Amino acid sequence: MLNKYPLWKYLMLIFVIIFGFLYAAPNLYGEDPAIQVSGVHSAVVDNSTLDKVRSALKEDKLDAKSVAMENGLLLARFKDTDTQLKAQEAVTKVLGDDYSVALNLAPATPGWLRAVDAGPMKLGLDLRGGVHFLMEVDMNEALNKAEEQMQQDLRSNLREEGLRYSGIRRVAQGKVKVTLRDTDTANKAEAFLQKGAANEYTLERDGDSITMTLTEARIKEIREYALSQNITIIRNRVNELGVAEPLVQRQGTSRILVELPGVQDTARAKEILGATATLEFHLVDTQHDLGDAINGHVPAGSVLYKSRDGRPVLAQKHIMLTGDHIQDAQSGFDEYQRPQVNIKLDSQGGDMMSRATKDNIGKPMATVFIEYKPTGDKDENGKPMLKKVEQVIQVATIQARLGRSFRITGINTPQEAHNLALLLRAGALLAPIQIVEERTVGPSLGAQNIQDGMNSLIYGFIAIVIFMAIYYRAFGLVANMALLLNVVLIVGIMSLIPGATLTLPGIAGIVLTVGMSVDANVLIFERIREELRAGTGIQKAIHNGYDNAFSTIADANITTMITALILFGVGSGPVKGFAVTLAIGILTSMFTAIVGTRAVINLIYGGRRVEKLSI
Structure with a gap:
């Protein structure tokens, strides 16, 4: 029978409608001003921290909507930003430097929606406000560290080969000069070094000296690795800020672009992102007196560090291994169910660790965490100056000759082991990072952009609704219902996709889609009118109108979809935001205009004797 849908199609449509409204609903609830508490390094956020925060708020008579653990972080929600700012000050005073107390905006989604993983759309920097950083990696420092490692490897390799x-x-x-004792040793050293040269360096002989020069390919590899490694670490640090949808991407050959929507505490963001960290493994100096070193008599081959709890640690200057060789670090338990961290090195790091520990079994090894923090001063070139901060995060006894995999034991709690593993994975920066550009987009400007975008969407929607209702009557009302469903589906899908972020150009894409979505209905309705004018029966006219218009609608939308995919592929930032909403809108508009409207038309007119259509 013409114009009759089977039951399963109606059920599918009902499911899509419920799905769309369910996942679009969280956007109606807005966001709460909040403070987010997370542990710094080995500090743990637990029930005792929760009690301290509640006590601090109560003591300062600050009312919170809720204070609870959410997604592994302590989140306190408030009714307004004034209370939020006062709460941050009060909680920071109580918790001290061991915890990060960051301002944020937390979705006010009800629990029943969160239970089905429904959440609001992620808003871009131009809509939500936030901070924009352009960070530059110090490539000279990356090369210097590579050369230092090269010199250390040379000393070890030549000693092992018996070459004095x-x-x-x-x-x-990029150039390291090796001076040998005599010509015969120089000949042997040249032959030995030539074997490992490959594409890493070139050799130049001058009497008893050999100059090793890093190749352009190796220098490029060092730069690329430093940049990609720092991008990974920046992403890990952003997690500490709790940003819903951060943007961290490469820009050029030495810069990193970071956008943090919703972040209000720009000072905290700069502190976390601007600090540069690395790791070094040293043998603890057990041959000299620690007391003498504390009194200022540090041996020439040693250095005095302090642990996180303030205890002095005397370690050898020689670096056994740097953190850039760590491939992975995972927390776990040993055979006695005590917390530990399992370390995995790359092949080069495994060889270095094996050589360094084979004669040092039973001796303590210190893991030194090094940070480069901004001093507030600038050098003669106008670049920010950094200060070096070094701390011992762990002292462990070498139980056996270590290779690519080993473990760190003597850790107090599983949470401390987990935090240490994160620190080891996130600490292997090859070079300091400096913030060279900073911009802040205020929440009020973001709110104004949202208001302007919503106004354009509402005005366009109303204009189309009025036109369709007047020009196509009952069929126009059906098209308007489909238009509303189309907008709901776009919002629902954008809210559901993990990586999708709505920007101001994205709103433009939705507005464009609203206009394009009724275009399909206009084609269908005009084909139905043509069929009626040609004397075709009403049921047949409806059937032919939908069937004959489908190919034209499909062609038009496919070409637009190709354009959207190209924009997404070659564009960046705002262009991608526009392309995403446009592509989603094309798919949803085809569904609502073809399947949705026909289901309603079939329900109203299908299988009935109709004298006249309201079209």
């Missing part, structure tokens, strides 16, 4: 040298020194950037 009188000096190894850096003569220029």
Whole structure:
């Protein structure tokens, strides 16, 4: 029978409608001003921290909508931003430097919606407000560290081969000069070094000296690795800020673009992102007196560090291994169910660790965490100056000769092991990062952009609704219902997709889709009118109108979809935001205009004797 849908199609449509409204609903509830508490390094956020926060708020008579653990973080929600700011000050005073107390905006989604993973759309920087950083990686420092490692490897390798040298020194950037004891040793050293040269360096002989120069390919590899490694670490640090949809991406050959929508505490963001960290493993110096070192008599080959709890640790200057060789670090338990951290190194790091520990079994090894923090001053070139902060985060006894995999034991709690594993994974920066550009988009400007975008959407929607209702009558009302469902589906899908972020150009894409979505209905309705004017029966006219218009609608939308995919592929930032909403809108508009309207038309007119259509 013409114009009759089977039951399963109606059930499918009902499911889609419920789905769309369910996942679009969280956007109606807005966001709460909130403070987010997370542990710094080995600090743990637990029930005792929760009690401290509640006591601090109560003491300062600050009313919170809720104070609870959410997604592993402590989140306190408030009714307004004034209370939020006062709460941050009060909680920071109580918790001290061991915890990060960051301002944020938390979705006010009800629990029953969160239970089905429904949440609001992620808003971009231009809509939600936030901070924009452009960060530059110090590539010279990356090369310097690579050269230092190269010199250390040379000393170890030449000693193992029995090749005596009188000096190894850096003569220029990318160049290391090795001076051997005699000509015969120089010949052997040249042959030995030539085996490992490959594409890493070139050799230049000058008497008993050999100059090793890093190749352009190796220098490029060092730069690329430093940039990609720092991007990974920045992403890990952003997690500490609790940003819903941050943007961290490469820009050029040495810069990183970071956008943090919704972040209000720009000082805290700069502190976390601007600090540069790395790791070093040293043998603890057990041959010299620690007391003498504390009194200022530090041995020439040693250095005095402090642990996180303030205890002094005397370690050898020689670096056994740097953190850039760590591939992975996972927390776990040993055979006695005590917390530990399992470390996995790359092949080069495994060889270095094996050589460094084979003769040092039973000796303590210190893991040193190094940060480069901004001083507030600038050098002669106008770049921010950094200060070096070094702390011992762990002292462990070497139980056996270590290779690519080993473990750190002597950890007090599983949470501390988990935090240490995160620290080891996130600490392997090859070079300091400096913030060279900073912009802040205020929440009021973001709110104004949202208001302007919503006004354009509402005005366009109303204009189309009036036109369709007047020009196509009952069929126009059906098209308007489909238009509303189309907008709901776009919002629902955008809210559901993890990586989708709505920007101001994205709103433009939705507005454009609203206009395009009725275009399909206009084609269908005009084909039905043509069929009626040609004397075709009403049921047949409806059937032919939908069937004959389908190919035209499909062609038009496919070409637009191709354009959207190209924009997404080659564009960046705002262009991608526009492309995403446009692509989603094309798919939803085809569904609502073809399947949705026909289901309603079939329900009203299908299988009935109709004298006249209201079209």
